[in-house]
Amino acid sequence: MSYNKTANITAETINPRVKTFNYEPCGEIARHAERLQEELNKNPGSRPFQEIIYCNLGNPQALGQRPITFFREVLSLCDNPALLNRDEAHLLFSQCAMKRARKIIEAMPGRDSGPYTPSQGIKSLRESIADGIAGRDGYPSRPEDIFLTDGASSAINLTMQILIRSEEDAILCPLPEYPLYSGSILLHGGTMVPYNLSEDGDWGLDIFEVKRCLEEARISGLTVRAMVVINPGNPTGQVLSVTNQEEIVEFCRKEGLVILADEVYQDNIYVDDKKFNSFKKVARSLGYTEDDISIVSYHSVSMGYYGECGRRGGYMEICGFGEDVMGEICKVASLTLCPNIGGQILTSLVMDTPKIGDDCFENFLAEKESILSSLAKRAKTLEKAFSSLEGVTCNRIEGAIYLFPRIHLPAAAIKAAKTEGVSPDIFYACRLLNDAGIAIVPGSGFHQVRLLDSFISV
């Protein structure tokens, strides 16, 4: 592809912030995998495998996970509400789905799923979600605190856009980190202050380590505005204990930090001794209101047992920001008009699933449990496999859908990587892709080790 030299739009002349970050799950290895797949399509048999197994992104339906029938039925009906008036529809859709679709459509502006909605999302759907949150936590939730978004990633980007004023504004993030955070912080002109999770301590979060990082950042002149906590952990798979969460709440309250709680894996927990507790629930159970601590909780339809990544549905619940800020967030959201309606509907379904007595309940539950037990089984199988491999160590997976093993490469491999001019983890990931057709993300893609103890800023 050539380009027009007069306008001179090149990588050297665009917004320099764009060049400061990488998002490896969609980065070089992923692109190489796509090229390999095209090569394989043209030339089957040219490699010792038939197709690429994409493990570079949490994308369960791309790896064969089936969608929940109830969700898809409701979406299908809401897309085409004319079906709700057709007798034959009963042959194809459950009663339960038709009832729910009717309820959703009736509460929509214009009684159809076509118009722009308010930028914050459709009110009736936000009400269902608030009820779902309240039911989950045992503490009230208000629809006006909920912003529907095109997946959690849009919500995270919007938050960074609101919080970051200059590169002196910093956000505490865990390492290894889900690189959406560093990417978004750098793109919006801020500074990421990493805190280390302990690989030797089951990816535990040590509040003294966070405190040390906060203090160092402050000494460097940074204003730390918020702390990101991903629970269950991405990409590390740990689940925080309530005691640990209480420490985090106390710490953030005392230090005046907003908790940015990435809670998108709340339905993915595989061990009996841990359960999910939202940060809001933990804060409320300590007696703290939104006057004491600000918490933004992110959720999405992409993970859990739903796995509806491409639908781009999600929400953030914002507790403790001023009303004027909520108005400003709405204004920024209105620059993309509104979140997509299918995603909005699906988000409400995930937070308000079929109940006992609904005709589709048995089927819904069976599908849900089958997916969750399959995920748990595969998590354990992988954990066991990694632990039995020579030169590989791996922490226990408690939740989320990832494992983050440490691979101890032999000296010869490290030397070969050096000869090729790449880091050993990238060398390994490329070999795994080329020889076995498995696409993964090298550890450095999560800024493990490489960025340890350094601030990342533009």
Add this chain to the structure above:
Amino acid sequence: MSYNKTANITAETINPRVKTFNYEPCGEIARHAERLQEELNKNPGSRPFQEIIYCNLGNPQALGQRPITFFREVLSLCDNPALLNRDEAHLLFSQCAMKRARKIIEAMPGRDSGPYTPSQGIKSLRESIADGIAGRDGYPSRPEDIFLTDGASSAINLTMQILIRSEEDAILCPLPEYPLYSGSILLHGGTMVPYNLSEDGDWGLDIFEVKRCLEEARISGLTVRAMVVINPGNPTGQVLSVTNQEEIVEFCRKEGLVILADEVYQDNIYVDDKKFNSFKKVARSLGYTEDDISIVSYHSVSMGYYGECGRRGGYMEICGFGEDVMGEICKVASLTLCPNIGGQILTSLVMDTPKIGDDCFENFLAEKESILSSLAKRAKTLEKAFSSLEGVTCNRIEGAIYLFPRIHLPAAAIKAAKTEGVSPDIFYACRLLNDAGIAIVPGSGFHQVRLLDSFISV
């Protein structure tokens, strides 16, 4: 709502760029309209009208426009591909929709509509869109130049994020302007350089006026990177002549400006003496390739006869940027993972509609023509009504779905506005809302007059 004083997240402490812009179509009048509607729901009869008529946003389905059956059938089937294997589905869906849905699903990763797609969008859908563009223009289009997006607004925001490096970078925009442009430019830290459309000359675009603005901007030390042209015009409803478009192409080529061509109203033209020509077609017909001029064309599923605003589908076709820039755009897009799948599918449908011989063709055509003739009729009715009102003048509407009348208020009204401490246009819009239930956007919301001849920057 109270807020947490420790973290101190208030309108005074957030990103100051957020406070520099307004997006009036979703602004104060729209919020007041929503409050009024709620009041009316509780207290029917409390006002001399039953419900608010929302004319503040191009949102046709909210005003009763019906969706195209074929589009909704395909979406409904793609949401629930299991239907494609059910005999009973033939009772509810046209052959044509089932065939298309099958084709779309078969080309999808994982043969379902659930997974994340590539950040640029699904390749097979981009191929259909490229074919549609090539068919429309008579010049080739490449799928690798097309980025699928969550509506045109996401594409516009992404472009600004890429092009703007600092407030010295400027973008030429028409006045009256669709305020998404100023909003996005200011939010991303750039400067908007307005050029005036001529109200006395049917909202014509005078290239000497644009040249004058460019020169003034350069004298002020600004680097002007691009020129926004909205054709058919939003909010002004004019359609550019080919001669005028040729002048713009020559001007931008000579001055090294990217043409940002907002072409979302390409299917909305109501006069026989004008037709839509894309800027790319005009440039190619002058013999210019992407080596000579860079053009980004935006399109969306929200307008035209489709009106599927809430679906958030759209694309941009980028011609003339370097390949490295395309990679960087992909990277920024990957921070929100991918555009929503429903929107992607719908965008491909809009660019590849049923053909003669398809079983649904007659019905599709009838629905399309009925919507377009209704839009044309209403446009003419409104134009006539405005022209016959005392104190109102209005240019001819040629395309898009808006009229931008000038309202000459009597001195008493201007005085009353002054007493209330608001500008006369806002005073008028509030009275129209309170007394007649009609929500509009005051002229200043499009920066008409108020910002004439001044640069808008942070």
